[in-house]
Ligand SMILES: O=C(O)CCC(=O)C(=O)O
């Protein structure tokens with residue numbers, strides 16, 4: 059699909075759609091790469107809203123067709139993510155009336171989302187490189203499509219890193235940090251990473267589903283009580299992304315109520331992150 063044609067373009071062409079230093083959308087390193095001193099073995103392309111402007115740079119002739127594919131994909135993923143989120147919340151006894159920032163049909167009013175295309179070229183020395191370093195997503199949910207190449211791994215309690223093999227026609231659903239907060243930890247966000255492969259290129263497409271950027275996200279009142287105190291303070295998605303940019307994998311801990319005050323934050327090597 060569009061992703062494969064995009065990453066196979068010559069490097070100079072891809073740079074025409076480079077993410078600007080303070081921008082969110084466009085071609086560049088993985089979003090989380092700024093947290094690490096070593097480069098990761100991957101390329102990324104982030105799409106927030108319409109990809110039109112960037113695609114026009116990449117494919118002056120064909121961009122409309124490719125934009126349509128992306129926009130259709132985003133639309134379908136948004137519907138799917140909404141359905142999945144409500145099903146997951148329903149299993150905890152939460153209804154649409156319990157969430158003020160949803161309308162009665164269950165759509166999230168003005169919710170924010172993004173599409174992250176990832177490309178991991180075959181790597182001659184895969185044991186010495188990482189495609190995407192371990193992280194949790196800052197979303198409510200992430201819907202991930204991977205091509206037919208292994209690479210995604212998740213951290214499983216007691217088992218360590220476990221490969222999540224691609225299933226033809228299947229999608230992987232990751233719980234993100236905001237659903238973790240909303241569910242007061244009942245749906246824990248998943249630590250995951252992408253390793254690289256000696257022989258095959260790998261592609262993945264992550265649909266990042268978030269709430270409206272300025273609503274306060276906090277543990278749902280139905281899920282807290284005298285025996286289950288709220289574990290997290292309320293925070294907007296925008297604030298959480300800023301927190302993530304500062305504390306990265308300790309961001310969730312930093313919004314925990316009664317988090318220990320000393321020693322858990324290491325702010326030495328972080329600068330900025332945008333989505334995901
Ligand atoms: O490539 C993968 O399988 C993981 C991608 C991912 O975790 C992300 O884009 O946040």
Ligand SMILES: [Fe+2]
Pocket residue numbers: 193194195200250264
């Ligand atoms: Fe991720």
